[in-house]
Structure formats: C-alpha cells, structure tokens
Amino acid sequence: MPPPETTPVDDALVACVDGDAAAFGPVYDALAPVAYGTSLGVLRDPDHAAEVTQEVMVEVWQTAARFDPARASARTWVATLARRRAVDRVRSEQSRRDRDQRDLDATRAASEHDVVAEDVERRLEGAAVRRCLDSLTTTQREAVVDAYYGGRTYREVADKLGAALPTVKTRIRDGLIRLRDCLGVNRG
Numbered sequence: 001m002p003p004p005e006t007t008p009v010d011d012a013l014v015a016c017v018d019g020d021a022a023a024f025g026p027v028y029d030a031l032a033p034v035a036y037g038t039s040l041g042v043l044r045d046p047d048h049a050a051e052v053t054q055e056v057m058v059e060v061w062q063t064a065a066r067f068d069p070a071r072a073s074a075r076t077w078v079a080t081l082a083r084r085r086a087v088d089r090v091r092s093e094q095s096r097r098d099r100d101q102r103d104l105d106a107t108r109a110a111s112e113h114d115v116v117a118e119d120v121e122r123r124l125e126g127a128a129v130r131r132c133l134d135s136l137t138t139t140q141r142e143a144v145v146d147a148y149y150g151g152r153t154y155r156e157v158a159d160k161l162g163a164a165l166p167t168v169k170t171r172i173r174d175g176l177i178r179l180r181d182c183l184g185v186n187r188g
Helices: 008-018 021-043 046-062 074-134 138-149 154-161 165-183
Strands: none
Touching: 008 021, 008 046, 008 074, 021 046, 021 074, 046 074, 074 138, 074 165, 138 154, 138 165, 154 165
C-alpha cells in the first residue's frame, strides 16, 4: 500500500520537529481553525473552545515529533488532539460542578442540622433557666425577672416592688449569683 500523499501543512508540521519557528506559522494558521472548530463542536462555549485551541496548538508545537504523516494528515491529528482535550475539559468541568454541588449540599445539610441543634440547645437552656429561677426566693425572682426580662432599671424595680433601692440591688445581685451557680456558669 503506497504511503498517503502529504499536504504542505503536513510537510510544514514535519519541519517543526527541529524547532523551526518559521515553519510553525503556516501550521498554526492552517490548523488553529481546525482545533477551534472541533473544540467548539464539543464544548459549545467559544471561550472554552479558544482556551482548548491554545492548549492544543502549544501541544502541537511541543510534540510535533509524534506526528506521523503515514498514519494521518496534520488536520486529522490536530482534530483528534482537540477533540480529546475538549472532552477532557467537559469531564473536568462536570467534575468541578459535581464537587461544588456536593459541597453546597453538605453545607446546606450542616446548616439545617445546626439550626435544629441550636433550637434544641436554646430550649434546653430556657428550661434550665426556668428551673433555676424557680430555685430563687420569691423576692429575688421578682426583682431579677423585672430587671432582666421586664427591662426595668433598679429604681423602677424598687418602685414597683415598694422596696428600698439598696435592697433591690442586693436581691438582684444575690439572685444572679444563685442563678450562676445553679446553671454552672464559670467565671471567666
């Protein structure tokens, strides 16, 4: 079987093997559109296709010695390189999207779980506070609840309870100390 006829592009590509930059100009001009068209057909995105074309043409320059005109034309060789690289790009992008989606799903699941955990913790803390408030004396409980839950000042609590201001301050201080001890809060 006679060897296939070579084209001027095939000959120019063979000349690039020795690093002849002048020979690569016509190769680039003739084969970059082939690489771009093949890449665009696979990727459907002009920007990605342009990136793949650039990568393929660099590969053509660096690996020109691998080109065998007896096996295929330069156009076929470059189209094959471009198709493989474009498919790799599609797989890489899909892999990235899948990874990003898994990360997003994990983040959502963790945040949903955290919301439930926080709600449970808040309820447990609320129950503990109510239990500890019940352990205070009636006068301490009234003073603490009016001051902290009612938003009243010491003076307003004293007026409401009909007690002297120093007495109310002492009740609140003693009540808070007992609450701290009951809840197991460490001083820090």
